[in-house]
Amino acid sequence: MNRREWIKRSGYTGLSILLVNNIGAGKSKNEEIIVDGIREATEITKSDFGPDFIWGIASAAYQTEGAWNIDGKSESNWDHFTHNTGKVERGENADDSTDFYHRFEEDIELVKSMNFQVFRFSLSWSRILPNGIGSINQKGLDFYHRVIDKCISVGLEPWITIYHWDMPQVLEAQGGWTSRQMLDWFSEYVDVVTREFGLKVKNWIVMNEQLSYTAGGYLAGVLAPGRKSIGGFLKAVHHSVLCNAIGATIVRRNVEGANIGTTFFTSYIEPVNQEKKNIEAAARVDAAVNRLFIEPSMGMGYPVETLPVLKKISKYFEAGDEQLMIFDFDFIGIQYYFRSIVEKSIIPGIRANEVKASERGVEVNEMGGEIYPEGLYHILKKFSGYKRIRNMLVTENGVCVPDQYENGRIQDNRRIGFFNDHLLAVRMAKEEGINVNGYMVWSPTDNFEWDKGYRTRFGLVYIDYQTKERIMKDSGLWFRNFLK
Numbered sequence: 001m002n003r004r005e006w007i008k009r010s011g012y013t014g015l016s017i018l019l020v021n022n023i024g025a026g027k028s029k030n031e032e033i034i035v036d037g038i039r040e041a042t043e044i045t046k047s048d049f050g051p052d053f054i055w056g057i058a059s060a061a062y063q064t065e066g067a068w069n070i071d072g073k074s075e076s077n078w079d080h081f082t083h084n085t086g087k088v089e090r091g092e093n094a095d096d097s098t099d100f101y102h103r104f105e106e107d108i109e110l111v112k113s114m115n116f117q118v119f120r121f122s123l124s125w126s127r128i129l130p131n132g133i134g135s136i137n138q139k140g141l142d143f144y145h146r147v148i149d150k151c152i153s154v155g156l157e158p159w160i161t162i163y164h165w166d167m168p169q170v171l172e173a174q175g176g177w178t179s180r181q182m183l184d185w186f187s188e189y190v191d192v193v194t195r196e197f198g199l200k201v202k203n204w205i206v207m208n209e210q211l212s213y214t215a216g217g218y219l220a221g222v223l224a225p226g227r228k229s230i231g232g233f234l235k236a237v238h239h240s241v242l243c244n245a246i247g248a249t250i251v252r253r254n255v256e257g258a259n260i261g262t263t264f265f266t267s268y269i270e271p272v273n274q275e276k277k278n279i280e281a282a283a284r285v286d287a288a289v290n291r292l293f294i295e296p297s298m299g300m301g302y303p304v305e306t307l308p309v310l311k312k313i314s315k316y317f318e319a320g321d322e323q324l325m326i327f328d329f330d331f332i333g334i335q336y337y338f339r340s341i342v343e344k345s346i347i348p349g350i351r352a353n354e355v356k357a358s359e360r361g362v363e364v365n366e367m368g369g370e371i372y373p374e375g376l377y378h379i380l381k382k383f384s385g386y387k388r389i390r391n392m393l394v395t396e397n398g399v400c401v402p403d404q405y406e407n408g409r410i411q412d413n414r415r416i417g418f419f420n421d422h423l424l425a426v427r428m429a430k431e432e433g434i435n436v437n438g439y440m441v442w443s444p445t446d447n448f449e450w451d452k453g454y455r456t457r458f459g460l461v462y463i464d465y466q467t468k469e470r471i472m473k474d475s476g477l478w479f480r481n482f483l484k
């Protein structure tokens with residue numbers, strides 16, 4: 001489908017031609033109707049998605065909580081990484097961050113006031129099991145009980161992500177995901193938290209983006225723990241795949257009536273042109289980015305035929321692993337931020353290279369990722385091709401754009417346009433019968449964005465990091481109105 005067809009099919013009618021002409025200039029694709037300075041929703045309403053569609057918003061422990069060494073919490077791999085490696089922009093860390101630890105009530109009320117129905121957050125392993133395994137920190141458990149209770153009291157459904165990239169440093173120091181002992185460590189952690197919170201919380205996400213923390217942490221070295229080795233990466237992948245299924249099995253055992261999912265990083269991958277070598281390069285990147293984690297969990301094994309370097313994972317297999325990797329998830333979380341264009345290169349293993357969006361003259365977010373809403377439609381369609389996926393939710397989608405705080409207000413119409421266009425993509429998928437039944441925004445407030453520190457802001461609510469004051473952006477007001 002070309003862009004003109006896409007725009008037609010996604011519901012833009014009279015404006016199509018004008019808009020298509022605008023795309024080349026990197027402008028937003030739909031008409032901007034501004035009321036009181038806030039961009040209106042274009043050709044889309046909440047009811048288009050049906051009464052059962054789930055509307056949520058997602059955050060993560062390390063990125064928001066702060067209180068890094070308070071009330072019995074131990075050092076996490078991310079505390080260690082930010083304090084010691086110099087790999088985060090401006091040397092920043094999340095020691096305080098948004099101070100969600102002390103301000104969660106206000107933040108949960110803000111989420112509610114934007115009319116979301118689900119609040120997705122993650123647990124800090126090092127707050128609950130400071131030594132990784134063994135003794136439990138009651139104050140850590142108490143904190144999450146308070147968060148859960150607050151959600152329930154305002155009428156929000158708490159959805160818990162068990163692992164969103166932070167683990168106790170004591171475990172990372174023993175190899176973290178590269179160690180097979182992780183199967184035992186992770187099992188114990190999942191067992192503790194599901195027994196503790198399973199009566200109150202029914203929606204569980206085992207992992208957040210396995211690709212990001214394994215490739216970013218052990219191959220590219222840009223995320224914790226900051227290592228760079230192919231062998232380490234492949235071990236981490238395999239142990240993560242095993243733990244994803246093992247963890248889900250423990251949730252099933254411990255939580256009656258649980259709705260169990262896991263989330264995957266995705267990107268819509270296209271070759272730079274139709275030359276065979278580039279098409280094949282795109283297929284390899286697609287295998288690494290979009291297939292590496294989901295296929296083994298569905299009993300299809302690793303995509304070794306497309307990406308032969310993955311054959312090396314077999315070195316780390318033990319008897320029974322093929323079976324142990326499989327879990328029949330109730331839902332799959334799709335996380336989508338940008339499209340990637342690739343070409344063949346000599347880089348060993350992947351033999352492909354990304355053609356940077358900045359070199360292509362397209363609209364980009366503040367991290368340089370191409371803003372490409374159609375990609376979300378294509379990804380949903382692609383994943384719907386897996387027969388074993390029963391239900392899909394978009395569990396993260398959002399954008400960092402420069403926010404200006406002026407006269408007590410953040411007018412972020414670009415962010416509003418981003419959501420409008422991506423929701424059109426979801427609606428189009430849904431209209432085609434694709435089984436997508438929820439959408440979660442990343443993220444309630446601005447927060448610590450991993451290696452980018454505080455430079456990039458994704459929130460619907462602005463954080464003044466000096467005072468910790470929260471100021472709802474126009475995009476927050478937009479959702480409040482859209483979801484009412």
Ligand code: FCB
Pocket residue numbers: 060063208209212265335396442449450458
């Ligand atoms: C995703 C992560 C999330 C956040 C967003 C912007 O890849 O899951 O924690 O950093 O990107």
